[in-house]
Every structure is written in structure tokens, then in C-alpha cells.
Amino acid sequence: MTARKPSRKGSRKTAEAAAPEAVSVETAPAPVPVEAVEAAATTTKPAPAPAKRAKAKRADAVPPRPRQGGDGGGARPAPALDGADRGRLLAGDHHDPHSVLGARPIPGGVLVRALRPFARSVTVLTDGPPAELHDDGDGFFSGVLPVKEVPVYRLRVAYDDNTIEVDDPYRFWPSLGELDLHLIAEGRHEELWRALGSEPMEHQGVAGTRFTVWAPNARGVRVTGDFTYWDGTGLPMRSLGSTGVWELFLPGIGEGALYKYDICRPDGSHTVRADPMARRTEVPPATASVVTASHHEWRDADWMAHRGDRPVHEAPFSVYEVHLASWRPGLTYRQLADQLPSYVKDLGFTHVELMPVSEHPFGGSWGYQVTGFYAPTSRMGTPDDFRYLVDALHRAGIGVIMDWVPAHFPRDDWALAEFDGRPLYEHSDPQRAAHPDWGTLEFDYGRTEVRNFLVANATYWCEEFHIDGLRVDAVASMLYLDYSREDGQWSPNDQGGRENWDAVGFLQEMNATVYRRNPGVVTIAEESTAWDGVTRPTDSGGLGFGLKWNMGWMHDSLLYVAKEPVHRKYHHNEMTFSMVYAYSENYVLPISHDEVVHGKQALVAKMPGDWWQQRANHRAYLGFMWAHPGKQLLFMGQEFAQGAEWSEGHGPDWWLLDPTYEASGDHRGVRNLVGDLNAVYGAVPALWQRDTVPEGFSWVDGGAAEDNVFAFLRYDADGSPLLAVSHFSPVVRHDYRLGVPETGTEGWVEVLNTDADRYGGSDVRNEEPLKAEAVPAHGRPASISLTLPPLATVWFRPA
Structure with a gap:
């Protein structure tokens, strides 16, 4: 969708601020001496626009003074301004105004020239008598001071109703090295x-x-x-x-x-x-x-010092995805800092992922059509207020990931599109520039300045706002020249292929730069194809991301659980196929905002059956997800089985958790489960320590299609196992035998059961440790006999 255009090009707010005051640096032969001058920064305040622009005021304005008349301390008429310079300055197309405006020595004195539209008079103030400049028309004022060297000076500018004293902008040297x-x-x-x-x-x-x-x-x-x-x-x-x-x-x-x-x-x-x-x-x-500057004093030094102690793919990583503007609508960044960290900490998530916070004109884009790549959205406060929120999350022990959108930008005519009259940030080839799906423009990744703009932006968020990770949106649309394009709508690369090598180079440079400059930060790709090496290091030819969203797992597993249990046996491989490629990349398993909007239904509403079965399916699916190799991400509202799709207008249905609501226990039960899933997950290294290597996983029974059962083992670095069994049929199965390792001679203990009464289940449990018997099963010399609850996932560990 295209970003909604505001009704005006720029703010018409006015302020008690300066009349057009220009600061100029001379191309003169030697630096102009400058004394320290009190020039208080003008924090502007909105006020009605004046009837005449000449009625300009500044915060540093002095009370009106009487005109000095024509004596002016002896200022003589200046040589006439070249007509071409005059015309170019008035037309706004002069490349070197400092060569014309300001002060410079000439034979017989010092020439001072100012451009002050709507001024009645301009007077040069030095240690000597004031020198009024001659009015040359069209806002130009000039005069020659009878001195040999350029003095330290200010300008007194008189308008119809007030007079101000200002430094002349055109007496300053360039401020960029x-x-x-x-x-x-x-x-x-x-x-x-x-x-x-x-x-x-x-x-x-x-x-x-x-x-x-x-x-x-x-x-x-x-x-x-x-x-x-x-x-x-x-x-x-x-x-x-x-x-x-x-x-x-x-x-x-x-x-x-x-x-x-x-x-x-x-x-x-x-x-x-x-x-x-x-x-x-x-x-x-x-x-x-x-205009802004940061005054925030960070208090997260301990977090920053230790966030990189353990590689992210060998650490617990459980993510709560949040749309800040709608999590609790109306809250500011600082108010969110009082509520969000404690909520996330209570649920046990290790990180939050914030949907884009960069400034965007249309709230309905959820932040994915960015116009201000370096500015946190002002909808909830200032940049320092956003820093305060990140700081609060860090002090609560929660990492902060931010969605980052370098794939495209909207066409708003006050923003980046044809910024200086020609394609600049976008590709000069219209076919390469226009994004076919979103009505937006794609960046020109082959232009060094554009790549610099984006690479620096990635490091900016990490360094200025202490962001711990960047989830890069729509990577696939960047990698392929033919993405969403038909034949004839794209041109192949120099090798005749469809790969966008400019984008590949940009992503490699971005990842290498971010990791080099910011230890402990992780980059995550939303990449929906089978591009090889997304999480392979750049020095090995990969794109260099730390993690990749597993869109295949998400699609296949949701397809399976949406089926009626009686039909699931025909789709059994949808749940097992992910293990064929599980170690090709470092994966995150995402149930994101994209899966619970636009007619896709909330997670619980995707499930078949009555309300009890829907919740049971929901719980069993989360248990399967948390045990599956890979990190996990869950979008807000799904942690308590919200039945309605997400809307950015009102956010999660928090009223479902209100104790006065008769069915609130159903939703609080699911939230209790998510908290316990995270608690056990964080405490059991087998669930996260070897996510990215085959040695961390072993099927017990991946072929029990008739029973709708999936049983597998997870191992930590020491070989300690966890047995996960997911049962997606609405019946109880007694004496269900599964092969297990010979470890666990003291028995296998149930450590989590999504059918527990605490979660809203039927409370079919395995109360006692299950003794491993010398009965071969599933290729193993020992096995256990257990009871499988209906529509449930159960985790066991050796006693």
C-alpha cells in the first residue's frame, strides 16, 4: 500500500524565531576572527502565522531601537552586485552564496553584503560606531566599512515592527571537515x-x-x-x-x-x-x-557489556513481537517503559521485536513505508523517550530487536522520491526502481552514497539507541531482479541471471559492518526463498546474517494444524519436512503479525473444532514450536489466544484477561502456558544450545501419521536429552510406547504438559516417573510406556 500523503508539504507552524538568517563561510583569503557570542539556541514554539513575513521575531531579539539614520558610522556605497549572482541568489540556484554574502576586504575597506528579505534596514555592529548598509532592493543590503581588516561583527536587522541582532551566517567557515x-x-x-x-x-x-x-x-x-x-x-x-x-x-x-x-x-x-x-x-x-540532540544518560552498561557473552545461535532466544503504537494504544514511549518490560519479563521472553519504529507518514503501513530512516516515530515521544524505553527493557534483562526496512520507500513528494529532481535514492531505471507489490520505490544498492546511507543507518540504531538486533524486512524482494515481475518487466544481470548482485553486496557490507562495530548484535533476515548462505559468514560468500526466519516451517506447520484431526494423517509430512533443511541456516520459527491479519485469522482461530479443541490445538502447537530446533517468535495477543485478528487501531483484546469476563480463565490459561514454556525453555539447554547442528536433534518417531504423533529428542552440549511428544488427535492414548536412550534409568519425568488444568486442559497427566524398560522400540534398546493427552504436547526429562 502506498503511504498516505499529508495535506501539506511542510509545517506552517511559526515561532518566535529568527528572520531569515544565513550563516556564511567566506571563500575569503583568511579566516575571519570571531569572538564567543551569546547565541542561545532557539527552541521554537508554534504560533499563528503572521500577516506579513516581515514581522519576524527571534528568541534572542532585542527590544526595538530607533533607526540610526544614514550616518552609519561612515559606510560607503558598495560596488554593484553582479546581476547573475543577484538573480541566482533570488532564484535559489547559487552554489556558492558565501562568495557573495558576508564580509571581505576590498580596496579601500571591507565590503559587507547581506540578503535579508522583508527587512527595512540592516546595520553592521562592531566595536566602533554602527554602520547602516545601503538598501540595494530585493532584500539585498551592502556597504563598505572604512577599515582595513574584517572586524568581529553582528547585524542589526530592522523590520516594520521589531529589530533583532544576529550573527551573520555568511562569516563562518565550513563546519564539515x-x-x-x-x-x-x-x-x-x-x-x-x-x-x-x-x-x-x-x-x-x-x-x-x-x-x-x-x-x-x-x-x-x-x-x-x-x-x-x-x-x-x-x-x-x-x-x-x-x-x-x-x-x-x-x-x-x-x-x-x-x-x-x-x-x-x-x-x-x-x-x-x-x-x-x-x-x-x-x-x-x-x-x-x-533539530534535536540527545541528553539521555544510559543506565544499561551491564547489559551492553555482557550481551555478546554467548553467541546468539547457542543461547536461549525467545521473542515477543510488538507493535508499539497499538500494544496499549495511547501510551508514550515513557509510559510503555513502565509497563512493557515487566509484562515481557513475567512471560519469560528473552527479547522483544519492535515492528518498525522509524518515522512513517501512514500508520496503516505499520511502519513498513519509511520516510524518516534516522528518526524514531514521534507519535509516542522524542528520540530520547525512545532511548528511555530501550534502556528500561535492558535493565529488565530483555534484548531489543527492531524491524529495519531497507528494501523500499514511499513516493511521497516531500520525502526521498526524486529527492533533488532526479532519481537519487531510487534506481535510475524505472523498472528497477518501482516495487511491483507495494507501490513504492526500491533503493539503488549499486550507488555508493545510497549504500552508505543504509549501512550507516543500520549502525546508527545499534549505536545511538543500543538496539540489540535488526530484523531485515523483505530480503527476498531485494535479492531477485524478477521479484514479483513478469517477463519483460525486468532485465537480467551481467551474467544473464536474476540475482541482484548490488543488493547482495549491500547486505554483505551491512552485516559485516554491524557485526564489526557492535559486538553482541544479531541481524535476522526475513527471506522466504531458498537462497543459499543467508546465515553463512560473508568471508565464506554468504550474506552474513546471524539468523533467518523459517518461513517454510511456518507455512507448512500452520497448514497442518488447520486441518481437522481426521485429515491430518494425509499431511503428516508438513510437520516433518522442516527437519530435512533444518540445519541449512540458523533459523527463527516465526508466528508473526503477518500470520494474524488480513483474513488469515488469529492463531487460535485457525484451529479446527469447538472452542475447547481450538485452545487445545493452540497449546499443543506452541509446545511443538518451542521444542522444535530453532529460536521462536510470537506476536502479541497470541500469547493469550486472542480470537480476533490484530488491528493496529485497537491492538490486543486485553479485556479477555479481565477476571470479570466469564471466559477469562481460558485466555489466562494459555498465557500461563507461554510463561511456563519460556521458563522451562530457558532452564533446559537441550532446547536451545545445539539449535543449529544435527547432533542436537533425533527423531524417535516421525512417521506415526495414523496417530497424529510426533516424537523427538533434543540434546544439549553434554548429551543430556529432552523428549518432546506432540499428539494432534482429540483422544487419549494409553500405553503408548516410545523408544528412548538408555539414560534415564531412574525414569522419565514429565516437565511440561500443555493439557494441564492450569492451562485450561483436561489434565491427563503422567504423574509418576516413567521407567525405561528393556523393550526395543523405534530402533532403540529401551522404551517407555506413556499416556498421551488429547491435542497436547508433553515434554519429559530423565529423572
């Missing part, structure tokens, strides 16, 4: 967010904000914002050479200011765009970027 520009040009800036975007900082002793944006096809770029009443005429940016980066330092602009970029396209038309590197945004449907 040569190393940054070199790395950007090479596509190797691993901390790109520190170089591009808006950055509150002190530059040449003055507080303000640096604005930098990559727009290589632009004829000119201007900063516009609430501090200019969204008129960017007076704030043209300078081009920093062949890198395609534009830069401007604005003194006095600080956190909270709203801004966008006014870009002059190659054809001379203009487009106003949000900052691709913005680290904070307005609350949708408003679309402006927001």
Missing part, C-alpha cells in the same frame, strides 16, 4: 549521521546548528523553517564540491527548530523536502524535520 567529505564521497562514512543532517553545535565560538544535505543534482539548496516563516530566500547553502553535499551553519538556531530544504531542481523548479538524515520529525501528518 575534509575527512568527512572524503568518506562521504567514497561511500564509507560509517557514522554518516554525524556529518549529514542538522547538528546543534558550537562553531567558531558561536552556538547554532549546522545543516548539511546530500543533493548532487540540485542547482541550489536553501534552508527553510519556522525560523524563516518557511521562506528560505535568505538562507542559501553552499556546495562543498563534487561530493554533492550542501552546508550552512545557522547561529542561534537550536533544538526544537522545524526545518526543511528548498531544493532547486535541474530544470529550475523547486521542491521542499524533509531532511533524509533528520533524527527527529514532527508528529504525522505534519512532515517537517526537527
Whole structure:
């Protein structure tokens, strides 16, 4: 689906903020001396738009002063501004405004020129007498000061109803270093967010904000914002050479200011765009970027120091998938931090997986159509509020995985699509750019700057927000040139194949960079095909992911349990086939949001039979899932057998757990089971320690199709076993014999039974330890005789 477009290109919120104030760096021969100036960062506050743009105010404005008249301390008329420069500045297509504006020595004095649209007068303030500049029309003011060197100066700008004093933006040198520009040009800036975007900082002793944006096809770029009443005429940016980066330092602009970029396209038309590197945004449907800086003090040092102690594929890994905006609708990040960690901890999950938190304009996309790749959605608070939530989860001992969406982006005309007038982030070939399924655009993974944008974004979330894992969405759509395309709609690669080698290279670079920079982080691929080596290391030719969603297991097992028990024997192999390829990758078994929406029904509603049988099937399936090789993921609401499909509008049906609801015990029973599954899982290494090697698994009986029974053993690194038996028939089977290892001479003890009364079952149990008898069965010299509850999974361990 396409993202819903807001009704306006940019916020029209205004503020007590600056008139168009430009910060300029000279291309003059020597640095201009600058004294430390009090330039308080202007945190803008919304206010009604003025009738006249000339009525601009700033937080650092001084009370109105009388005009100085024409004496101006001796400022003489300046040489006329070249007509071409004048026209280009007014048209917004000047690549080097600092060569025209600001102050510079000329024969006979120092030329000062300013562009202040709607100003009545501009006066230069130095240690000497004020010098009023001459009004050259169209917002230009100029004059020659009778001094030999460029002095330290500020500008007094008078409007019809107020006067302000500001630093001249065009007296500052570039605020971006040569190393940054070199790395950007090479596509190797691993901390790109520190170089591009808006950055509150002190530059040449003055507080303000640096604005930098990559727009290589632009004829000119201007900063516009609430501090200019969204008129960017007076704030043209300078081009920093062949890198395609534009830069401007604005003194006095600080956190909270709203801004966008006014870009002059190659054809001379203009487009106003949000900052691709913005680290904070307005609350949708408003679309402006927001100047921000982090002040969060992390308290998760112990978690960060030890999260990588054990490789993830050899550790317990049980994931609760959450859509933050609807888990408990209306909660902020900080309110979620008071509730979510304790809920997840009580259920015993080791991690949460957050559906995309990057900013997106349309809530109905669930975050999968991203416009702000570097900004947590502002719907629930600020970036620091999101940090607070992650911090709280870590302090509760819970890891945080985030869905990351580098496969595509929406076409909104204020965001990334044809950002500077030509395809930039998307591929220049329309067939390669257009995603056939979602009405979106695909990234150009072969362009170094685009790859850098995405690779740096992956590390950004891990480093700035302490994210422990990235689940990469829609990997298959990236890997294949013919994904969802018919013949004639795609072109083969240089070798004549359908593989997108640019995307392969990007994924390898992303994984290698993330793992190198962030020990303990895991990347997870949502990849639905049989692409070879998704979780193989990059130095062995693999994509380099740590884990992969097992979409085949999910599809096959759900197909089986949806059948009536009498028909399941004909689909027995749907449950066993996963073991044919179980060790080809490092797998996660996902029952995700995708399986409980859009007519697919909630997990319990997929099950056949009456309400009791549906819940029993649900419980038995979860028991089978938790015992099967691979990590597991369960979407919110399924932990208490919610019967309705998930809706982002209202989230889980929490009322089902209310004790005043007569059937609440049915749902609380399933939730009790999930908590116990996680508790036993975490305590028994056989269930997770050897998930990715064949030595960790052995069938006891994988062919009991007539009985709808699946019995297998799991082993830990020391060889200690766990016996899992899943029975998907609604009858009790007595004296059911299964072969077991000769260990367990003291008997096999039931450690979990999904039919227990505590979970809402019929409580058919194996109360006493089951003695192993010297009766051969299933190719083993010993066996046990047990009772199988109806529609249940039972786990046993040697006593």
C-alpha cells in the first residue's frame, strides 16, 4: 500500500524565531576572527502565522531601537552586485552564496553584503560606531566599512515592527571537515549521521546548528523553517564540491527548530523536502524535520557489556513481537517503559521485536513505508523517550530487536522520491526502481552514497539507541531482479541471471559492518526463498546474517494444524519436512503479525473444532514450536489466544484477561502456558544450545501419521536429552510406547504438559516417573510406556 500523503508539504507552524538568517563561510583569503557570542539556541514554539513575513521575531531579539539614520558610522556605497549572482541568489540556484554574502576586504575597506528579505534596514555592529548598509532592493543590503581588516561583527536587522541582532551566517567557515567529505564521497562514512543532517553545535565560538544535505543534482539548496516563516530566500547553502553535499551553519538556531530544504531542481523548479538524515520529525501528518540532540544518560552498561557473552545461535532466544503504537494504544514511549518490560519479563521472553519504529507518514503501513530512516516515530515521544524505553527493557534483562526496512520507500513528494529532481535514492531505471507489490520505490544498492546511507543507518540504531538486533524486512524482494515481475518487466544481470548482485553486496557490507562495530548484535533476515548462505559468514560468500526466519516451517506447520484431526494423517509430512533443511541456516520459527491479519485469522482461530479443541490445538502447537530446533517468535495477543485478528487501531483484546469476563480463565490459561514454556525453555539447554547442528536433534518417531504423533529428542552440549511428544488427535492414548536412550534409568519425568488444568486442559497427566524398560522400540534398546493427552504436547526429562 502506498503511504498516505499529508495535506501539506511542510509545517506552517511559526515561532518566535529568527528572520531569515544565513550563516556564511567566506571563500575569503583568511579566516575571519570571531569572538564567543551569546547565541542561545532557539527552541521554537508554534504560533499563528503572521500577516506579513516581515514581522519576524527571534528568541534572542532585542527590544526595538530607533533607526540610526544614514550616518552609519561612515559606510560607503558598495560596488554593484553582479546581476547573475543577484538573480541566482533570488532564484535559489547559487552554489556558492558565501562568495557573495558576508564580509571581505576590498580596496579601500571591507565590503559587507547581506540578503535579508522583508527587512527595512540592516546595520553592521562592531566595536566602533554602527554602520547602516545601503538598501540595494530585493532584500539585498551592502556597504563598505572604512577599515582595513574584517572586524568581529553582528547585524542589526530592522523590520516594520521589531529589530533583532544576529550573527551573520555568511562569516563562518565550513563546519564539515575534509575527512568527512572524503568518506562521504567514497561511500564509507560509517557514522554518516554525524556529518549529514542538522547538528546543534558550537562553531567558531558561536552556538547554532549546522545543516548539511546530500543533493548532487540540485542547482541550489536553501534552508527553510519556522525560523524563516518557511521562506528560505535568505538562507542559501553552499556546495562543498563534487561530493554533492550542501552546508550552512545557522547561529542561534537550536533544538526544537522545524526545518526543511528548498531544493532547486535541474530544470529550475523547486521542491521542499524533509531532511533524509533528520533524527527527529514532527508528529504525522505534519512532515517537517526537527533539530534535536540527545541528553539521555544510559543506565544499561551491564547489559551492553555482557550481551555478546554467548553467541546468539547457542543461547536461549525467545521473542515477543510488538507493535508499539497499538500494544496499549495511547501510551508514550515513557509510559510503555513502565509497563512493557515487566509484562515481557513475567512471560519469560528473552527479547522483544519492535515492528518498525522509524518515522512513517501512514500508520496503516505499520511502519513498513519509511520516510524518516534516522528518526524514531514521534507519535509516542522524542528520540530520547525512545532511548528511555530501550534502556528500561535492558535493565529488565530483555534484548531489543527492531524491524529495519531497507528494501523500499514511499513516493511521497516531500520525502526521498526524486529527492533533488532526479532519481537519487531510487534506481535510475524505472523498472528497477518501482516495487511491483507495494507501490513504492526500491533503493539503488549499486550507488555508493545510497549504500552508505543504509549501512550507516543500520549502525546508527545499534549505536545511538543500543538496539540489540535488526530484523531485515523483505530480503527476498531485494535479492531477485524478477521479484514479483513478469517477463519483460525486468532485465537480467551481467551474467544473464536474476540475482541482484548490488543488493547482495549491500547486505554483505551491512552485516559485516554491524557485526564489526557492535559486538553482541544479531541481524535476522526475513527471506522466504531458498537462497543459499543467508546465515553463512560473508568471508565464506554468504550474506552474513546471524539468523533467518523459517518461513517454510511456518507455512507448512500452520497448514497442518488447520486441518481437522481426521485429515491430518494425509499431511503428516508438513510437520516433518522442516527437519530435512533444518540445519541449512540458523533459523527463527516465526508466528508473526503477518500470520494474524488480513483474513488469515488469529492463531487460535485457525484451529479446527469447538472452542475447547481450538485452545487445545493452540497449546499443543506452541509446545511443538518451542521444542522444535530453532529460536521462536510470537506476536502479541497470541500469547493469550486472542480470537480476533490484530488491528493496529485497537491492538490486543486485553479485556479477555479481565477476571470479570466469564471466559477469562481460558485466555489466562494459555498465557500461563507461554510463561511456563519460556521458563522451562530457558532452564533446559537441550532446547536451545545445539539449535543449529544435527547432533542436537533425533527423531524417535516421525512417521506415526495414523496417530497424529510426533516424537523427538533434543540434546544439549553434554548429551543430556529432552523428549518432546506432540499428539494432534482429540483422544487419549494409553500405553503408548516410545523408544528412548538408555539414560534415564531412574525414569522419565514429565516437565511440561500443555493439557494441564492450569492451562485450561483436561489434565491427563503422567504423574509418576516413567521407567525405561528393556523393550526395543523405534530402533532403540529401551522404551517407555506413556499416556498421551488429547491435542497436547508433553515434554519429559530423565529423572
